[in-house]
Amino acid sequence: MKLGNRLQTITSKIPKGLTVVDVGTDHAYLPIYLVNKGISEKVIATEILLGPYRKAQKNITKAGLQDFIDLRLGPGFNTINPAEADIAVIAGMGAMTIINIINESKQVADSFEKLILQPMKNPAELRKYLFKIGYKIIDEDVTWEDNKFYEIIVVRKANLSPFDETDIIVGPVIRNKKNPVIIEYINYRINILQGIIKDLKVSDTKACQKAVLKYEKLLKTLEEVIK
Ligand SMILES: C[S@@+](CC[C@H](N)C(=O)[O-])C[C@H]1O[C@@H](n2cnc3c(N)ncnc32)[C@H](O)[C@@H]1O
Known part of the structure; x- marks a missing residue:
C-alpha cells in the first residue's frame, strides 16, 4: 500500500x-x-x-x-x-x-x-x-x-x-526549517492575507480597520520569517 x-x-x-x-x-x-x-x-x-x-x-x-x-x-x-x-x-x-x-x-x-x-x-x-x-x-x-x-x-x-506570537503563528521549527514546501506554504499564507487586507481596506468601518491591523500584524510576522 x-x-x-x-x-x-x-x-x-x-x-x-x-x-x-x-x-x-x-x-x-x-x-x-x-x-x-x-x-x-x-x-x-x-x-x-x-x-x-x-x-x-x-x-x-x-x-x-x-x-x-x-x-x-x-x-x-x-x-x-x-x-x-x-x-x-x-x-x-x-x-x-x-x-x-x-x-x-x-x-x-x-x-x-x-x-x-x-x-x-x-x-x-x-x-x-x-x-x-x-x-x-x-x-x-x-x-x-x-x-x-x-x-x-x-x-x-x-x-x-x-x-511568542511567531512560535504560535508559524511554529518554532517551521520558522527555521525553510525547505521549499515550507517557503511555498508561507508565501501562500502571505498571498491570502494580502487579499484579505485589500478587500477589508475597501470599507472604512471601525471593525474593518481593526481587522486590517490584526491581519497586517500577522502578515508582518510571516514576511519576517521568509526574509
Ligand atoms: C478524517 S479521518 C482521519 C483518519 C486518519 N487519522 C488520517 O489522518 O488519515 C478522522 C477520523 O477520526 C475519527 N474521530 C474523530 N474524533 C475522534 C475522537 N475523539 N476519538 C477517536 N476518533 C475520532 C473520525 O470518526 C474519523 O474516522
Missing part, C-alpha cells in the same frame, strides 16, 4: 520498534503501513464511530494483521492506559478535537515519548494550547497533498517555557 504525502510524512517521524497509538484511525491505513513495513510490531488503533471502526476492522483482517493491530472502539485516549504505548498519532482532525482529546486524558497524553499531531485547521490554536500546557514542539513539517498544505506538529511533555 502506498500512502499519500501527509500520512507518509507522519510515518517518517516514527522510529522503528515502538508501540504506536493511532487515534481516529478510520481506514487503518497508518497502522497497516507501520506493521507491513516492519516499523512497528504493535499498533493500537482507536475509533470513535462504528462505521469507520468496521471499515478499519475489515482492512486489518484483509491484511491479516489482527495479531499486530489492536483495534479499540471509543473516544480519544479513553481506551488507552498511561504508558501503554510510546507514540501517539492524532491526524486528520480539527485543532479543537485534538485539543479536547489531549485535555480529557492528560495523564495518558503526558506518558507518550512523542505525539504526532496533524490538524486539518487552526494549527496556531493548537500550538498555543500546547505551549500553555507545557508541551515542547520537537519537530514540525508541512506537506502538500490533494492541492492542500498540511502542518504536522510533533510534541512531548516538558516544562513550561516562554513562547
Whole structure:
C-alpha cells in the first residue's frame, strides 16, 4: 500500500520498534503501513464511530494483521492506559478535537515519548494550547497533498517555557526549517492575507480597520520569517 504525502510524512517521524497509538484511525491505513513495513510490531488503533471502526476492522483482517493491530472502539485516549504505548498519532482532525482529546486524558497524553499531531485547521490554536500546557514542539513539517498544505506538529511533555506570537503563528521549527514546501506554504499564507487586507481596506468601518491591523500584524510576522 502506498500512502499519500501527509500520512507518509507522519510515518517518517516514527522510529522503528515502538508501540504506536493511532487515534481516529478510520481506514487503518497508518497502522497497516507501520506493521507491513516492519516499523512497528504493535499498533493500537482507536475509533470513535462504528462505521469507520468496521471499515478499519475489515482492512486489518484483509491484511491479516489482527495479531499486530489492536483495534479499540471509543473516544480519544479513553481506551488507552498511561504508558501503554510510546507514540501517539492524532491526524486528520480539527485543532479543537485534538485539543479536547489531549485535555480529557492528560495523564495518558503526558506518558507518550512523542505525539504526532496533524490538524486539518487552526494549527496556531493548537500550538498555543500546547505551549500553555507545557508541551515542547520537537519537530514540525508541512506537506502538500490533494492541492492542500498540511502542518504536522510533533510534541512531548516538558516544562513550561516562554513562547511568542511567531512560535504560535508559524511554529518554532517551521520558522527555521525553510525547505521549499515550507517557503511555498508561507508565501501562500502571505498571498491570502494580502487579499484579505485589500478587500477589508475597501470599507472604512471601525471593525474593518481593526481587522486590517490584526491581519497586517500577522502578515508582518510571516514576511519576517521568509526574509
Ligand atoms: C478524517 S479521518 C482521519 C483518519 C486518519 N487519522 C488520517 O489522518 O488519515 C478522522 C477520523 O477520526 C475519527 N474521530 C474523530 N474524533 C475522534 C475522537 N475523539 N476519538 C477517536 N476518533 C475520532 C473520525 O470518526 C474519523 O474516522
